[in-house]
Amino acid sequence: MKKEQAIAIDLGGTNLRVALVTREGGIGQRIKVPSQERLDEALLGAVKELLNDGVAGIGIGVAGLLNRERTAVEVSPNIPAIEGAPLVERLRDKSGLPVYIENDANVAALGESWLGAGRDFRNFVLFTLGTGIGGGIIHDGRLMKVEAELGHMSIIANGVKCSCGNYGCLESYAAGKAILGFAVTALEHDAESVLRNFHQGNIYKLTPEDIYTAALDGDILSRDVLREAGRYLGVGLANIINICSPEAVILAGGLVGAWNIYIHEAIREASRRAFKQLFEKVKIIPSSLGDNAGIVGAACLVFRNAEAG
């Protein structure tokens, strides 16, 4: 009997989730798990709860660096419990099923390729735009098994030091933490802005959403900050367009909500920078799966690998 379901584990964002997904991409029962200690026990418990005879395998998307064989996580600063092979092996032993693992942004790209905004493209690059920036590359219809750490390409060689050790990383200038940093620095230097009215005047509690809200209300500082981050994002988009000449760039993550100012500016900047012949052919579009890309992509890992093997 062909097994029609996968157990998908999304360890990408702050909401860690386990779900049953059908071969058509339908998402069934979901379980949220805590991100704190005992994550491994919580995952094993959730998998046990969802396990049934129709499950073909377990797919995991996780924030971290994978080994080249894509069988284990080498480094995962946010989810140390997943480092090394123990959890993968325990899941395999407990379930008796194959377990596949990939980087969370790679899994999101796979999800968009299977059922989302990437369905119609054989070649696209996905950027996840949140606190930081991640990426995944689909080439010739298949997920490239590479780290695709797009947020850690240096776009300002002598720029600010990043937590990764590099200088001038794209995500230090173009992601959520940059947007907040630009705004807070300006506010500390007495810039005028309605942002002072948020959170009882505590500027250190501002979020990128606050800044987008204020920008849509016409707040000049907020608009400037989003445009500046957008221009830097455009530098990264142009670099990837010149390197990968994709048919599409798909933008995912919380910041995509700020499309009208931040993303518009990024596209404009990329159009000034990328090779004209390549920019004319690339579509820059939002993710269509949103938060579900990770779950759907993790299930896709199972179905594609099962077919290939």
Add this chain to the structure above:
Amino acid sequence: MKKEQAIAIDLGGTNLRVALVTREGGIGQRIKVPSQERLDEALLGAVKELLNDGVAGIGIGVAGLLNRERTAVEVSPNIPAIEGAPLVERLRDKSGLPVYIENDANVAALGESWLGAGRDFRNFVLFTLGTGIGGGIIHDGRLMKVEAELGHMSIIANGVKCSCGNYGCLESYAAGKAILGFAVTALEHDAESVLRNFHQGNIYKLTPEDIYTAALDGDILSRDVLREAGRYLGVGLANIINICSPEAVILAGGLVGAWNIYIHEAIREASRRAFKQLFEKVKIIPSSLGDNAGIVGAACLVFRNAEAG
């Protein structure tokens, strides 16, 4: 009868060449063609001279942007005669053989993958380091059909304007024209250097080779200039390591001769910037085919495509 030869056309550098190559990679008869006008007639003539019953097809490596289907050159500033499909079609009509075409740096990567420094790697990135910088990416043993314009990733977002329209391109800081630019600017500002003794004191006739020669003789300006360009090259290497997590980076082109200063500095800088776990696993090595990579790779286009069907 299995056809055992390919006609390989190398339109990459300044020496344009046509050669017979065997299925084992042996290079037979070669013909140089002029790069000036009437290139198409010269190529047709050379192909006619080499054509025999054992030829499986014609492979072309050319400096320029290809269309997505890799059937024609869209833009080739140095070799306008090759733009559009007419030359490819004429070669096909005259020879009755399949004609395959690719970007010159992509073809060099394919050559290194087949018979050169990339033989032992399923995943590597090739940089061509000359006046400018080109690239080719081998993923999972196959050439990625992308532009891989590595020289035109911006590493200094607000840097100097490049002829491509972008700002702060890697090749503006890390290739031959940058090395010359740094040196000439310093000499114009009265820097002391033995470079003044070259070319009867005409600093505008200096070449990157002159600068490397002087550097090996201990000339401080020359060493500084090569180190500076090397550091910028290291930024580009780190970016590609973080994005593509390759097993190897292969460095080709004339500047590889300056390994001991320029490339050493680039590797050192990349080691400071790339993700530690990725840098530890990547080998950074010189091309082993040198000038023949283009010819060998163009022949490989024929044999691989013929096998693929």
